[in-house]
Amino acid sequence: MVEIMDLLERPRRNRKSPWVRSMARENYVGPEHFIYPLFIHGGEGRQPISSMPGCDRLCLESLVEEAGGALDDGIGAVVLFPALPDEFKTSGGEESFNPDGLVPDAIRRLKAQYPDLTVITDVALDPYSSDGHDGIVSSDGRILNDETVEVLCKQAVCQADAGADIISPSDMMDGRVGAIREALDDAGHTDVSILAYTAKYASAFYGPFRDALDSAPRFGDKKTYQMDPANVREALREVDLDEAEGADMIMVKPAGPFLDVIRAVREHTALPVAAYQVSGEYAMLKAAAQNGWLDERKSVLESLLGIRRAGADVVLTYFARQAARWLAEG
Numbered sequence: 001m002v003e004i005m006d007l008l009e010r011p012r013r014n015r016k017s018p019w020v021r022s023m024a025r026e027n028y029v030g031p032e033h034f035i036y037p038l039f040i041h042g043g044e045g046r047q048p049i050s051s052m053p054g055c056d057r058l059c060l061e062s063l064v065e066e067a068g069g070a071l072d073d074g075i076g077a078v079v080l081f082p083a084l085p086d087e088f089k090t091s092g093g094e095e096s097f098n099p100d101g102l103v104p105d106a107i108r109r110l111k112a113q114y115p116d117l118t119v120i121t122d123v124a125l126d127p128y129s130s131d132g133h134d135g136i137v138s139s140d141g142r143i144l145n146d147e148t149v150e151v152l153c154k155q156a157v158c159q160a161d162a163g164a165d166i167i168s169p170s171d172m173m174d175g176r177v178g179a180i181r182e183a184l185d186d187a188g189h190t191d192v193s194i195l196a197y198t199a200k201y202a203s204a205f206y207g208p209f210r211d212a213l214d215s216a217p218r219f220g221d222k223k224t225y226q227m228d229p230a231n232v233r234e235a236l237r238e239v240d241l242d243e244a245e246g247a248d249m250i251m252v253k254p255a256g257p258f259l260d261v262i263r264a265v266r267e268h269t270a271l272p273v274a275a276y277q278v279s280g281e282y283a284m285l286k287a288a289a290q291n292g293w294l295d296e297r298k299s300v301l302e303s304l305l306g307i308r309r310a311g312a313d314v315v316l317t318y319f320a321r322q323a324a325r326w327l328a329e330g
């Protein structure tokens, strides 16, 4: 007979059955935590994205259908990313504030069909820029801050005019949150929120997204505006600025490789914190699952739970619908 160990604490007692485990559970993830990113294009039908199996570029009809499906799955918010043909791209990114452009059209369609759907739009110039940068590029190759902010304000107001509920600047220019807040207010959009990409890192994990939109920088990289992946104090400085400039919600991006940043930001601000599980994180999980190397359902749900545990209130994820359906199955 084995001698009984003299243990006062046996943590395993709190893991002994599903019910006991559920009493001890500290975090959970549900469809109400998801924002669903969608790629759109101005042509016909769905176009598969090769580095993001399971994600398509959607025409406006399929966008409405996909958003309706998301609502049925319990997901109430989508964020739109447009893929534009080269002839719409200019160095000034003027198409970004065309009231008859693809994004305003998409917003109007969605809001007409689903008034309660929360429509979020990305503010940055990269899908509209012939240089593939988030800002305006000078003749000597610098990304111009203040000139860019002026255009971003027009883009934000144009999206709000079309009915966007939340504007999400992803460009990382200095001072853009305050400037966009003022522009929105001046245009009468005091109820339109700003979800700021506050700590957006110059990450290799955006690769598949840039394939999806054909929006890779035509020269150089984004390191003079996106953050150095080595830094976390700098993220808190960005939080302070975005908060002071009127941001309603703060975002950290990417999510998985930056869980410590999510935690630090969570502890630093009272604002809701979002985290973006980006295209490369999606592609990694998909590729491993397709090779039979990971259990897709378990590993995806664990990745989302991990992001929530780190402190994110909401998660932008391409897995949103799939994860919501898995969760509903229990």
Ligand code: PBG
Binding pocket: 122, 124, 125, 126, 134, 170, 171, 205, 206, 207, 208, 209, 210, 222, 277, 278, 279, 280
């Ligand atoms: C562009 C933007 C990017 C993403 C969201 N908005 C790419 C970039 O900054 O180059 C990436 C999202 C993803 O990888 O899923 N402003």
